[in-house]
Amino acid sequence: MRILHCSDPHFDLSLRSIPLRKWFGKRAIGAMNLMGGRGHYFDNADEKIDALVRFKETHAVDLVLCTGDYTALGLEAELENAAELIAPLAQPPERFITLPGNHDIYAKDVIHSDAFFRYFGRYMHSDWPQYSVDGIWPFVRLFDEIAVIGVNSAKPNPLPWRSDGHIPPEQLEALGRILADPRLADRWIFVMTHYAARLADGRPDRKQHGLRNADDFLRTCRPIRRGAILNGHIHRCYRTDLTPDGLRIDLYCAGSITMEGRECFWLFNVDRKGMTVRRGVYAEGEYRLLECTDE
Numbered sequence: 201m202r203i204l205h206c207s208d209p210h211f212d213l214s215l216r217s218i219p220l221r222k223w224f225g226k227r228a229i230g231a232m233n234l235m236g237g238r239g240h241y242f243d244n245a246d247e248k249i250d251a252l253v254r255f256k257e258t259h260a261v262d263l264v265l266c267t268g269d270y271t272a273l274g275l276e277a278e279l280e281n282a283a284e285l286i287a288p289l290a291q292p293p294e295r296f297i298t299l300p301g302n303h304d305i306y307a308k309d310v311i312h313s314d315a316f317f318r319y320f321g322r323y324m325h326s327d328w329p330q331y332s333v334d335g336i337w338p339f340v341r342l343f344d345e346i347a348v349i350g351v352n353s354a355k356p357n358p359l360p361w362r363s364d365g366h367i368p369p370e371q372l373e374a375l376g377r378i379l380a381d382p383r384l385a386d387r388w389i390f391v392m393t394h395y396a397a398r399l400a401d402g403r404p405d406r407k408q409h410g411l412r413n414a415d416d417f418l419r420t421c422r423p424i425r426r427g428a429i430l431n432g433h434i435h436r437c438y439r440t441d442l443t444p445d446g447l448r449i450d451l452y453c454a455g456s457i458t459m460e461g462r463e464c465f466w467l468f469n470v471d472r473k474g475m476t477v478r479r480g481v482y483a484e485g486e487y488r489l490l491e492c493t494d495e
């Protein structure tokens with residue numbers, strides 16, 4: 201089975217189309233950030249998604265996982281635009297799985313309006329809803345020899361200088377029970393969330409930007425015998441050996457699928473015998489695979 205893990209498309213809306221009354225607090229700062237030079241890094245995202253759809257078809261990808269950050273400011277208009285742009289990649293919808301990034305639920309009113317769920321809820325459901333303890337989380341999806349488990353680490357950050365995440369303890373507790381379910385014993389297990397539990401060098405991310413309860417999360421994942429932890433949020437692809445944390449699986453950060461000059465993703469090829477992982481990159485209008493994961 202071939203699994204493509206991508207993240208952080210940060211689809212850009214022309215700022216002119218965002219109503220001025222929406223520009224307040226953190227959103228205004230986020231908007232200024234974009235105008236201050238960050239925005240152009242995410243230009244041509246639609247062309248890149250088209251190229252990724254071509255890659256997916258050429259390489260017979262079975263399942264696409266996206267670990268969030270579709271937008272810059274989490275506005276309704278952006279979510280609508282992002283859902284439209286991602287739709288060709290999310291075919292068939294039951295083979296596309298996602299969850300929100302911090303940018304998608306930037307402010308509390310987005311949470312309260314349930315906007316992310318309205319546009320992306322069709323890609324977030326559970327085959328084992330008996331384990332969902334916090335809305336739909338954690339969700340479990342089963343495909344042949346694979347299980348994909350999603351936990352939500354994104355939350356609104358009312359303080360503009362903070363972009364840290366947190367997995368609610370009840371989700372971690374349910375994750376622990378899922379991992380103890382004997383029906384998962386022979387499966388490859390992929391746990392996806394937006395925030396990075398570890399950086400490329402194995403250290404935790406800084407407090408204001410990282411996953412606050414990363415240690416608890418990793419401890420909960422220790423029973424996993426084979427598979428991977430998948431995240432985004434940090435806009436660089438990297439793989440981290442989690443042996444120092446007592447885990448038998450590695451962490452993969454999928455960086456950003458669209459960020460100019462850094463476009464990347466991971467492709468996992470899994471069967472009963474083993475797993476190979478290769479990194480995808482973008483050049484001259486097409487995505488291609490590098491020879492090995494360390495390139």
Ligand SMILES: [Fe+2]
Nearest residue numbers: 208269433434
């Ligand atoms: Fe991001």
Ligand SMILES: [Fe+2]
Nearest residue numbers: 269301302433
């Ligand atoms: Fe993020």
